[in-house]
Amino acid sequence: MDPLWLLLLLPLAVASGWYASRRENSKRSEITEFNLPSAYFRGLNFLLNEQPDKAIEVFIKVLEVDSETVEMHLTLGNLFRRRGELERATRIHQNIIARPNLSNSQRLQALFELAQDYFKAGLLDRAESLFLELADAPSHAEQALRYLSQLYEQEKEWEKAISATQRLQKYSERDISPVLGQYYCELTDVCLEKREYEKAKAHVDNALKVDASCTRATILLGNIEFKMGEYRRAIDTWRKIEDMDPRYLGEVIDSIVDAYRELKDDEGLWAFLTNALDDYGGPKLLKAQVEEIEHRKGRSEAVDFLTDWVRKHPTLHGLRSLVNLKKMEQDSADSESEIEPLQSLLVSMFDTDGMYRCRQCGFTGRTLHWQCPGCKGWYMQAPITDEHLIKQMN
Numbered sequence: 264m265d266p267l268w269l270l271l272l273l274p275l276a277v278a279s280g281w282y283a284s285r286r287e288n289s290k291r292s293e294i295t296e297f298n299l300p301s302a303y304f305r306g307l308n309f310l311l312n313e314q315p316d317k318a319i320e321v322f323i324k325v326l327e328v329d330s331e332t333v334e335m336h337l338t339l340g341n342l343f344r345r346r347g348e349l350e351r352a353t354r355i356h357q358n359i360i361a362r363p364n365l366s367n368s369q370r371l372q373a374l375f376e377l378a379q380d381y382f383k384a385g386l387l388d389r390a391e392s393l394f395l396e397l398a399d400a401p402s403h404a405e406q407a408l409r410y411l412s413q414l415y416e417q418e419k420e421w422e423k424a425i426s427a428t429q430r431l432q433k434y435s436e437r438d439i440s441p442v443l444g445q446y447y448c449e450l451t452d453v454c455l456e457k458r459e460y461e462k463a464k465a466h467v468d469n470a471l472k473v474d475a476s477c478t479r480a481t482i483l484l485g486n487i488e489f490k491m492g493e494y495r496r497a498i499d500t501w502r503k504i505e506d507m508d509p510r511y512l513g514e515v516i517d518s519i520v521d522a523y524r525e526l527k528d529d530e531g532l533w534a535f536l537t538n539a540l541d542d543y544g545g546p547k548l549l550k551a552q553v554e555e556i557e558h559r560k561g562r563s564e565a566v567d568f569l570t571d572w573v574r575k576h577p578t579l580h581g582l583r584s585l586v587n588l589k590k591m592e593q594d595s596a597d598s599e600s601e602i603e604p605l606q607s608l609l610v611s612m613f614d615t616d617g618m619y620r621c622r623q624c625g626f627t628g629r630t631l632h633w634q635c636p637g638c639k640g641w642y643m644q645a646p647i648t649d650e651h652l653i654k655q656m657n
Contacts, residue, residue, distance in 0.1 A: 353380040405434035444474030494522040513547030619644045
């Protein structure tokens with residue numbers, strides 16, 4: 264239902280309730296200076312004439328007369344917030360809180376609504392203050408803590424986000440430890456930028472304690488070990504991804520190659536690449552294998568290997584790699600012109616669709632975001648598959 268119609272129906276509902284209450288208690292003295300039904304109908308008239316500010320003033324005056332209309336005003340404020348009229352929503356909720364005769368539950372609900380107004384308006388300091396107060400009230404603790412977690416995410420205050428989420432775990436019915444693990448990973452990234460490797464390792468250890476299946480934390484732990492010169496340990500850590508979520512093995516393949524090179528273990532590298540490509544496939548593993556063959560045996564051998572691989576495993580990723588490699592191998596302009604249209608088609612497909620896709624909202628892009636920029640969900644993006652590319656083409 265359109266919010267405007269709700270606004271029109273609310274006064275009638277309140278007027279009906281007022282009339283029933285008046286009949287039940289005929290001895291109750293009424294304030295004659297301000298008749299409730301007529302006041303609401305005046306407010307209705309202002310709404311119909313697109314004078315919402317005057318309508319709000321009428322409704323606020325009614326609140327000053329009868330505190331039993333608090334729920335109606337809360338609903339009115341919510342409707343304004345949903346319509347993006349945050350200033351009007353804030354005025355209504357502030358006026359409610361200012362009333363001296365509110366019950367504790369009414370006051371808490373009004374505070375919660377006002378905190379949401381501030382949050383949506385970007386007044387995060389004010390919103391934080393109110394949500395912190397509400398977090399101590401059992402009736403609103405869970406909702407307030409969820410908003411605090413979101414607020415601290417926006418502000419990138421990861422330690423506060425961890426604290427709020429740890430408190431939230433006591434109330435939440437669903438497991439939110441994966442989100443907590445991501446917060447520890449964010450702290451790890453901050454420490455890595457500062458080259459504070461010991462602190463980074465402490466944070467990533469905490470991430471794996473709360474979420475042992477956190478692929479991102481495993482990647483980061485391997486990065487730390489590599490930077491500390493522990494190359495064999497880094498390889499062993501990264502290879503755990505094979506059991507956790509092999510889709511992300513391609514994200515560390517270049518680092519694994521570098522670690523083997525640091526160890527001067529060419530045979531170990533060859534065995535790893537061969538087995539990983541056979542077991543998991545994927546464009547980045549294929550690319551690493553082809554580059555290794557070209558490095559060892561030359562481009563012609565790499566083309567032969569890739570041609571054979573594409574015959575056995577027909578994929579768009581493999582075809583694009585083969586076309587690119589053949590184009591580099593060609594010398595004559597005629598041969599090059601024959602390949603270019605196919606290469607352009609494959610490139611346009613990848614440029615349009617990106618390389619990663621969020622399984623929750625469908626956001627696509629060329630950079631892996633552990634928190635999706637579209638839906639703000641954590642650990643929702645994954646490398647795009649050939650199946651998805653074909654679906655997009657159709």
